[in-house]
Amino acid sequence: MADRWMLLRDPPDHTRLRRLVNKAFTPKTVEGLVPRVAEIAHELLQPGLKDGGMDLIEAYAFPLPVIVIAEMLGVPAADRPKFRAWSNALAAALDMYWTEEVARRAADATGEIWEYMSRIILERRRNPGPDLLSALIHAHDQGDRLSEEELIAMAILLLVAGHETTVNLIGNGTLALLTHPDQMELLRRQPWRAAQAVEELLRYDPPVQMTARIVAEDVAFGDKLIRKGDLVTAVIGSANRDPEANADPDGLDITREEVRHMAFGGGIHYCVGAPLARREAQIALVALLKEAPALRLACESPLWRPAVLFRGLASLPVALG
Numbered sequence: 396m397a398d399r400w401m402l403l404r405d406p407p408d409h410t411r412l413r414r415l416v417n418k419a420f421t422p423k424t425v426e427g428l429v430p431r432v433a434e435i436a437h438e439l440l441q442p443g444l445k446d447g448g449m450d451l452i453e454a455y456a457f458p459l460p461v462i463v464i465a466e467m468l469g470v471p472a473a474d475r476p477k478f479r480a481w482s483n484a485l486a487a488a489l490d491m492y493w494t495e496e497v498a499r500r501a502a503d504a505t506g507e508i509w510e511y512m513s514r515i516i517l518e519r520r521r522n523p524g525p526d527l528l529s530a531l532i533h534a535h536d537q538g539d540r541l542s543e544e545e546l547i548a549m550a551i552l553l554l555v556a557g558h559e560t561t562v563n564l565i566g567n568g569t570l571a572l573l574t575h576p577d578q579m580e581l582l583r584r585q586p587w588r589a590a591q592a593v594e595e596l597l598r599y600d601p602p603v604q605m606t607a608r609i610v611a612e613d614v615a616f617g618d619k620l621i622r623k624g625d626l627v628t629a630v631i632g633s634a635n636r637d638p639e640a641n642a643d644p645d646g647l648d649i650t651r652e653e654v655r656h657m658a659f660g661g662g663i664h665y666c667v668g669a670p671l672a673r674r675e676a677q678i679a680l681v682a683l684l685k686e687a688p689a690l691r692l693a694c695e696s697p698l699w700r701p702a703v704l705f706r707g708l709a710s711l712p713v714a715l716g
Contacts, residue, residue, distance in 0.1 A: 396505050397489075399548035402556070402664065409663060415534050415541060416549065416667060419467070419527050425670040428463065432675055435462050436682040443715050444686060448693055451711040455683070456565035457558070460675050464557030468550060469526030470515060481508045482555045490704040491605075512550045527553070553668075561672045563602030563707030565679045568593065570711060571600055572680070573692050575647045582649055583684040589677040592649035596676070597635075598656035599647050604632040604706045606660055631657045632706070687715040 397403055401412035418424070439458055443449030457479065465475050481504045487493060488501030516532065523529040528550055531541060541549060572579035582592050610625045621627060636644040640655040659666035666672070683690065693712040700709045 396509060396548050396551065399545050400552045401549070402552060406663070411539055412541070412545065412549065413663075413667060415531065415539070416553070419530065420667050420670055422670050425674050428467075428671070429674060429678065431466070432459070432463055432678045433682065435459055436679050437686070440682065440686050440715075443713075447716040448712065448714045451569055451683075451713045452562065452566050452708050453710065455679070456562045456569070456708075456711075459565065459679055460558035460561035460672075463671070463675060464554060467526060467557070468515075468528045468554060469519065469524050470528075470554070474511070477507075477511070478554060478558070480504065482559050485555055486559055486705055487702065490702045492703060508551055508554075509547060512547050512554075516546060516550065557668055557671075559705065560602040560666075561675050563705060564593075564597065564672060564676045566708040566711055567600040567602060567706065568596035568676060568680060569683065569713075570697060570708065571596055571647055572684075573690070573713070578647050578649050579684065579690075582680065583688070586681045586685065588649055589681050590673070591651070591654070592680065593673055593676045594654040594656065595647065595649045595651050597658035598641065598654050599635070600706065601631055601635055601656065601658040602705065602707060603658065603660075605630045605704055606664075629657075631660075687713075689714070689716050 401409050401416075404412060436455075436459060439455050443454055449455065458475070461475050461478055462472075465472070465478070484497075484500040484504035485508075487497045490497075516528065519526075519529050519532055523533065531546060531549060534541065572582065578592075582588055605628055607626060607628045610621050610623055610627055612623050614621050634640070635656045635658065638644050641651070659669040659672075691714050693714045697711045698709040700707050
């Protein structure tokens, strides 16, 4: 399945696959989703506000992007809980350190989600709707179509990538603000800084810490020669803290004028969902700070997921009142 993801393909396949989904994540399309994202954020906060607290990951950071991408794809609401187990299993297999058990779980999840998306696609062929999946099924681009296998793999990629990293962005960003109360208060008083703040939070604690590439040709890097076929790991988290790129790189400053980061990668594989992830995080953080003015940590040490590639919290208990 992963071999069919555009994430792991080179041109011309990558170019063809990406061109077919690009139109779903344009800034204009994303702006059209803003009212619905704000509505979802408000609805998700209400139980926690009533109870005086919640696990921010379980009750807010996870369901918000899942609901958004599921609605974009036209996936039934009742099936959303399945996505977390599938997504976690697949994400674990993409990490640097995994065992036979991790591989087995990923294989099981792949079979289940492949069968699930096959059924959903069959239903969309019979009854197309105004959703992204229906558009992909009928997409034409210079006479091109997705094959059946590419279509299923693409739907799975969008479902997993469409929420996996955004969950971490909202969770990591909230924790960064909670541990820098002056910055949290500044954003609460000046919500118009949301876009600027999210860029700084992406730099400060990115949801993806590294990426890997197989070198296409010999290249000199400093005093090293990297040979064709070598596997190179680029550490995004380190690049984002480069003092030559950003002054005071270990400090959090949501007023930073020029934020230089690699959180969405670069080049032809720059994250196609970056516009959506940015807007979801902006809306989620502003809504949280507005509706929960007494927001504070409700634990001494938040629990992190055991991963290296994806950096995210397993839970983040917070008090809202």
